Amino acid sequence: MNKDTPTKDASISEFSKDEPKRSHWTGKLDFLLACIGYAVGLGNVWRFPYLCYKNGGGAFLIPYFIMLVCGALPVMLLEIGLGQYMSRGGLKSWVICPLFQGIGIATLLINFLCNTYYIVIMAWGLYYLYSSMSSILPWSHCQNEWNTNKCASTDEELLTRLCPSGGKSNVSERIEESLIYTNASLYTVHQNVSIANCSLGNIHPVDPVVEFWEKHVIQISGSIEDGGGLVPHLTICLLLMWIIVYFCVWRGVKWSGKVVYFTATFPYIILIILLIRGSTLPGAGKGIEYFLKPDFTRLKDAQVWVDGGTQVFFSAAIALGAMISLGSYNTFNTDFYKRTLIVASVNFGTSFLSGFVVFSVLGFMSHQQNVHIDQVAESGPGLVFMVYPRAVSEMPLPHLWSILFFFMLFLIGIDSQFVTVESFLAHVSDMFPRVLYKTKGRMILTTMTCVIWFAFGLSMVSRGGMYVFQLYDFYSASGMVLLWVAFWECIVIGWIFGAEKFYDAIELMIGYRITKWFYICWKYFTPLVTAGIFAFQVLGFKALKYNNVYEYPSWAEAFGLMLALVSMCCIPIYAGFKLLSLKGSMKERLRIATRPDLTTKQLSKDWVLQEDRLLVI
Template sequence: MEKTDCCALNVVLAEEKKGQLIPNGNHQGVNGTLVAPVRALPERETWTRQMDFIMSCVGFAVGLGNVWRFPYLCYKNGGGVFLIPYVLFIFLGGIPIFFLEIALGQFMKAGSINVWNIAPLFKGLGYASMVIVFFCNTYYIMVLAWGFYYLIKSFNGTLPWSSCDNEWNTDTCIEIFRHEDCQNGTIANGRSPIIEFWENKVLNISDGLDQPGALNWELMLCLLAVWVMVYFCVWKGVKSTGKIVYFTATFPYVVLIILLVRGVTLPGAYDGIMYYLKPNWSKLGEPQVWIDAGTQIFFSYAIGLGALTALGSYNRFNNDCYKDAFMLAMINSGTSFFAGFVVFSILGFMASEQGVDISKVAESGPGLAFIAYPKAVSLMPVAPVWAALFFFMLLLLGLDSQFVGVEGFVTGILDLFPGKYYMRYRREIAVAICCLLCFIIDLSMVTQGGMYVFQLFDYYSASGMTLLWQAFWECVVVAWVYGADKFMDDIARMIGYRPFPWMKWCWSFITPCVCMGIFLFHLLNYKPLTYNNVYVYPWWGEVIGWCLALSSMLCIPVSLVYKLSGAKGTFREVRHTIKDYIFSETDRTNHGAGSGIKSRLSVETANQLAGFEARGGEI
């Protein structure tokens, strides 16, 4: 692992003292630059190779949603026509914020909280992203626990979900695969063995949220095993994650290719692929299609979680993050599109075998991963092999997303306490506490009522509304508080050239409007949470859900009000002090970065900017 080779440069423009904001005019100038002695921030480790960063971003952003959500949305929203709004939102929302988060981390050399030292009044953005990613880390790993459970069961000689002669099966379980075999109402109302395996064996689901029931010990051991994997992937920082992602981020592509080759050779595969791609141009006139496209971008690009900022903070200062952002965006979206061929070739085969329309078997989310796909592979020759391959791929897709999410959370926490940076085993202890705390919360999700708890977290804590709210404020703060032109200058100092102006226009106008528009649509079209469209959550369950959502969304205004309430003086004095604090003309010296910003930078970034100024601002 390489370290940044630099000396301490300590510069300060403004400070917070006893609740009062002191503008730059109260400091002494030295050689034309406002300086004051402060303790240098510790050296920050960097990626051994830049490819470590690329692989980590691929592993984090390319996850389960690319395989189980995008293909279904594409089929549901007009097939190939869905790509029009999807690609449009990539360039209007996805890439601009994806690039913004990576560039912020690289420039400030800080995690999701300290990176907002560029606008301290809005540091609540950092706390909000920490809350969101903590909730994601808590519930997302349950999918990995289920996948690990299915993977273990796939090594049986006969897949346990392919027959009705198991202890968890009911009298209504029917091993029937062809539609024309249904001759009476009793058979038509029967239950598939895969559904009974999922609900009666894996989940052992109760009747509602108010009936948590007993722990599922098998599932709890799977959960523990996955958390142990995550811990040992993250405990040594980017030194360990940078190596592991070479396997976890690339091997799923090998499995996808193998599954595609197998899928296209099955009967009915062509019909499935055509169902996936066949354009329905009338869908473009439906608002829901555009909303689904925009929401999917924010989900699949992992925006608003702070993890991309943490990954970017380990880059070298002069890394071309602009080029990286475009490349990673194309890999992410390309994977989503490619996965659709894999999924619908298999679904086409399953529909053909059952003699039903593909719309009857198309699923998204856990329904695809743990019901539709296992049912499809059970129809294939050598079914356990294909089942094991699929669930191994599912486990890897989720694992790297999970441990990068944990890395982002831990990085933010450790950056808050730089004074104890050299404490022995500091990182290992922080990662252990994070994993243990999440595991304890997860125990509520391995009970008989655990699925209801899981859905609460999934529907509210990291929903489209929370991510869109976060992305909106990120753009507003960077473009209008810190300054879009200033940030473009900072990027130019890092990568050697200014990004195309449309990036600035997106941050300032287009992307915030897109985020707020989709946010309001979600808010106005809010529907109470249900399970399987049958069970309706009680009112207190919805209250818990909204508390999860608001716990991150309120971080931004609450933090802002708290900082303002601590400022002394009349309202007019406070207003002018804030104005000086944020928008002071001396925040920039000629072409150099403002010394107030420098006081909050790492040693490496501060020295890079000092060298830039010494050259007269030449890139």
Template sequence: MELKDDIESDSLGVVEKIVEKDEEKRSDRRDVWTNKLDFILACVGMAVGLGNLWRFPYLCYKNGGGAFLIPFLFFIVIGGVPVFVLELGLGQYTSLSGMKAWNICPMFQGIGIANVITTSLTNIYYVMVLAWAGYYFVLSLKAVLPWSNCNNDWNTKRRGFLQLTTDVTEGGGIIWQIALSLLVVWVIVYFCVWKGVKWMGKVVYFTAIFPYVILTVLLVRGLTLDGAGEGVVYYLKPDLSRLADIQVWIDGGTQVFFSYAVALNQIVTLGSYNKFTNNFYRDAILISCINSGTSLIGGFAVFSVLGFMAKQHNIPIEDVANAGPGLAFITYPNAVTQMPISPLWAALFFLMILLLGLDSQFAGVEAVITAMMDLFPNLMRRGNRRMFIVGVYCLVTFLVGLSMVSRGGMYIFQLFDYYSASGMVLLWSVFWEVVVIAWIFGADKFYDAIEMMIGSRINPYLHFCWKYLSPVLCMGLLLAKFIMFRPLKYNKTYVYPDWAQGFGLILALSSMVCIPVFALFKLADSKRII
């Protein structure tokens, strides 16, 4: 009881200090968004990314098309939107990054540390997809797409476009074209975030809006292809028998949390630059609708092309491709080679992938930089130090990422993708986030804080989600992931050696252990004080 009283007292003390800050002091301490549209577009750019038009289609394809949409939409309502609102509200209320915002409950500051680690690891490998997209985009500008034939100097019986080696231990040397593409992407990222959110808020007017222009063009083109109707039917018509497969529900739940970018500090960070009285609740609902709507529309664009390929080869749609990341970087590029003016469609597709991923990368880098600046405000907010700090961070992350541009780099990329920001990592952090807000800080108290910010009470359904539905959902999915965990394989055939699997587990645990370890440290420290 004494420890609980101490925790509640600490939390109340933090809250009182936050409430006492007026708008002038908040603005003096850190930047704020220039206007509402900057914030909306930055959040849309963060949330709408590769998860919508890369991960969502292949999971949908893997899990039987329309059958996957049922758990996906279900988990949006009870998990994605409630947690998105929670993180956005927490950032705006505290005016702190995800690293410091969880000081609202001192015993669980480890949540912020865990999320910063996850984001840092994600920044290393997520940008690789952008480097590939940039590489493909440049090569799409040729009259003949290079992957449409095997008459290239890098082609062998085993090697394709990325010149993959046969084992993770075989580096095979760096592919300089992809390394150059990675460098260019990091330079773009640097010059888009170096001056803070006011500068980034202007950049996203292009990076967040223009991909929708391209998506519309590709969607119209896809729907006019021969066989597109069969692909759309496969996408929308659910095979209800697939709902008996627990894996469909696991993939649906984890995809929702992945696409909403929760437990990555990004939402909290972007929300922290809002004015205290901003109606973030209305913004969150709008952003959520755009996010999920983009996934659904993107599905039409991809599945119409799959229907076209099935018709061209006279095979069932489920046999067109292997469900996986290759759906975007193998199947779709292969499909456009069979279309008239194929370089145009290929270039548009990869430009869309590049732009969609860029603003998500902006948010990821900003989340880490803001956390560093909130930890050491007096040291890092002076003069032009931010530009230097951002430059050092981008350079170091680029150098680490060079391990993934070798001919064996795909193996390392998949280790990071499978373990560092896996469903287990996100579910673990989200579970503790909703438990801390709903049961330790107090859902009623958080509702009062929201009313203080926006001037009205929000839907009581969210209160119920935070206290019961969301934590039960997260723990249920997490247990299912643990039970059904399988070591990583590449392309369903290559089995990673034990040391590589161990390295992957270290990546996952490096963030997950922060929450219980920090809580135990605070517990021991409290007992020592008592």
């Protein structure tokens, strides 16, 4: 057999000549900026700096970098390369091993769930951006209609309000909704408090930033079972966000590829401005010192390595199918290898830059309040929507810095959002290319999906919506789910299709051999890393609590687990159904189910077909 002209058989197919052509990026930077815009998200701003501080400062960079090189980067390269090689989105690309097309279904469902809740964060940020344009920042004082009589920035301010004349009084009252500031959030309790001789006793002041967030922005109810109706301003912001996303993706990748030129680059200008401003604040050096000061003893703690692994997978935005979709819009011979390395480097650098920006501000707050920095360092929405707004309210020109900060968040979040939407649309379009590759079909599909996502998101802009949001955030795209998908991706490419053949496929596309390191990772390191962290998370699993206090009812926990399992189960269930649908012995079924469906242009000259198997010679 001539190895230069492999023989056709059932494992080789030809696309129909009249099948509509798939769209491609129109500019050289479209793909690179789209990947950067997608991978660099809110997690770089609010999660990485906190984890770095929590897990030993500069020492945390060691496990983070190791997990990046051994785990996230190999999977990112695998996904982008697979998308380009198959020229299909996350669902159809897995015909490279038909037995595991359940991976594509799993990423499709994860994509759908992510698009449902991630945009709610953007709706919150949009409202903060709007509020930043008021004459006085509404979270900087206690004269708003939603403020309680316990709103105060300090104990002294609260004492002055309770005893304006400075006299002595005896007051006994029942405080119906005592809002206690714990871990940058609030919970409702009922307690009897005696205020004797104008002393505060057990009364704790509630910062106006906290009351603005809890009582005005999200208007949180007492439990998930108390929906409380929609919050009007958040409903409007959610609608506006979906309208913006629609017009970012409505005409396909040729249009969205141009939008990222602005949304992926301008945040860095704002970050640099905020860094310069933050570094000039009193106490900034103290904050940066806490951020970077290494505590190498923390490296003995397994949790540090788990945090490093989960964070790098989150920040790299892999195992969601979107990187496969972005790669699928490349031409077949695009040199994606070098661009993937650039994306990973920029992603790491952005996390590091964000750490400087955030901790310079936290150092300033520690200096202003004369408290230890660990009392102001928070993770998650608490950092973005409570800690930072409080900081800018204490700066000169607070409106300017507030607008810049929330506009940066808007840009960082919006490109991650519309790229995820683009990925979902690519999944679906590949199933019906004759209709959905056309502009009209694409616009109808985009409209329908945006309306559906908006409808699902309404549950998260109700007064009980924060509880629903946390369920989605904790379960639907959790570390366990992403690690599960990444593990099977490596098993399929590294062992079933074969890392050797995938190396040949990459050489066929870019014209040269890449480093052997990724071969080792796909076969050994990355599956071990993902399986190890997955097992650690499963064994250490704890039921979700809101603010570490509110315990979800059993039905809500069951719903959350369903959000995780609905995607994870797709992989084994699809594989089982695939084998049952075939005829013959189990060995024959496995041979047929793992036979790649390729076109002649995808076959390397170093492969031969032998007994329906592709072999490397």
